[in-house]
Amino acid sequence: MSNETPTGTDNTLKTVIHVEDVEPHEVAPGILRRELPATSYARGWLIDFAAGTEWPEIDEHDTEERYFVISGEVIDGGERHGPGTYVIFAPGSKHRPRTETGARMLGISLMDA
Numbered sequence: 001m002s003n004e005t006p007t008g009t010d011n012t013l014k015t016v017i018h019v020e021d022v023e024p025h026e027v028a029p030g031i032l033r034r035e036l037p038a039t040s041y042a043r044g045w046l047i048d049f050a051a052g053t054e055w056p057e058i059d060e061h062d063t064e065e066r067y068f069v070i071s072g073e074v075i076d077g078g079e080r081h082g083p084g085t086y087v088i089f090a091p092g093s094k095h096r097p098r099t100e101t102g103a104r105m106l107g108i109s110l111m112d113a
Contacts, residue, residue: 017037024048027055028056030049030050031049033046038111044107044108045106045109046104046105046106048103049102049103049104051100051102052099053099053102054097058094059095061090061092062091062112063109063112064110065088066087067108068085069104070104071083071104072102073100073101074097074105076098
């Protein structure tokens with residue numbers, strides 16, 4: 001992780017990383033998660049699903065969660081979401097994503113206000 005600092009600006013206002021530099025951890029066989037830098041407002045993550053995998057448990061949300069499908073196809077709540085799909089879950093919602101083809105998604109979980 002690095003901070004870019006244009007001349008004369010505060011380097012604490014911007015964080016720049018390359019997601020492939022973030023060490024992934026295995027959530028379940030075939031599912032890798034990279035925890036991206038967080039703030040007191042939100043946390044980000046990148047998840048790679050191998051073909052034929054499903055999130056290991058029902059994901060319940062105390063706060064809003066959003067994800068963007070970068071590649072592959074995510075099946076969530078009986079709906080298929082392909083590349084370019086942006087999904088928003090309200091507080092109190094729950095889901096259990098899975099994939100038949102494999103997928104990569106970038107997500108943001110908002111923190112309590």
